[in-house]
Amino acid sequence: MNRDWIATASTLNKALPYLQRYAGATVVIKLGGHAMGSDAAMEEFARDVVLMRQVGVNPVIVHGGGPMINAMLDKLQITSEFKNGKRVTDAATMEVVEMVLAGVVNKRIVQAINRQGGRAIGLSGKDAHLITCTPTDPDLGFVGTPQAVNPRVLRDLAEKEYIPVIAPLGAGAQGETFNINGDTAAGAVAAALKADRLLLLTDVAGVKNAAGEVVTELSATQIRSLTEDGVIAGGMIPKTETALAAIDGGVRAAVILDGRAPNACLLELFTEHGAGSIIRSD
């Protein structure tokens, strides 16, 4: 008999306890712009998501798209700068952010999942009162901090086995549109759903220590000391902050992992090995 088939059957057999553990669980997955690779990688990600749904998990996707926004701003010759990992967003930039995130990026993910037989539905935080924001800081313009997340639409969709794909935009009290950092939006959605897992997919294997090794299990205390020492820096700061805030908000655990690694989500959820860095409350 073909060895690959024997290995596949054995893998499925060993996955049973994990499939049982996650049946009915809500898993929020943040797909960062850097983790969105080739069409083949997107197809594989979509298959993982559809498989999760097939075995009774409720996956909720929140995406980023920073590099795609940068490319469009370049084409339109609009300059853009970041402060503390957040894009300074004036009215013209906000239009481009919305066009890119709720447009091509969102639909690329929706279509990839649907092509694998899933029932993905694209939303932004502006739909169905999902995410309401207040301005984060006057210096950042239309950058928003989620104040309220109404998870009802997500619960309704999960019941009908739809897979929500959410662009990180929010509505303001005065009818404004806000640009939300993708990690922050994913954390707020995960907390509102009291998700079992928040998976933050990025372009590194996990959170690294001063020696450059991935730390597989991290406590809040360890994160604070690695951040104070400057070992956790740049784009990793909003991720670890999001993970801690999500746990405080009732999420069981958050994992920071490499979205470019094959079947990263399945490896994390359904194998003994796990992937990346897992953060639980102390």
Ligand SMILES: Nc1ncnc2c1ncn2[C@@H]1O[C@H](COP(=O)(O)OP(=O)(O)O)[C@@H](O)[C@H]1O
């Ligand atoms: N301690 C650390 N461990 C791992 N990555 C780190 C660390 N400190 C800073 N980083 C950086 O954070 C980056 C991930 O953040 P970012 O580029 O914003 O990701 P994404 O676009 O997926 O949201 C990594 O590529 C890495 O360069």
Ligand SMILES: CC(=O)N[C@@H](CCC(=O)OP(=O)(O)O)C(=O)O
């Ligand atoms: C406020 C803010 O910075 N918003 C982000 C939203 C997209 C994002 O977060 O994309 P990644 O996950 O790919 O980095 C931005 O404008 O780039």
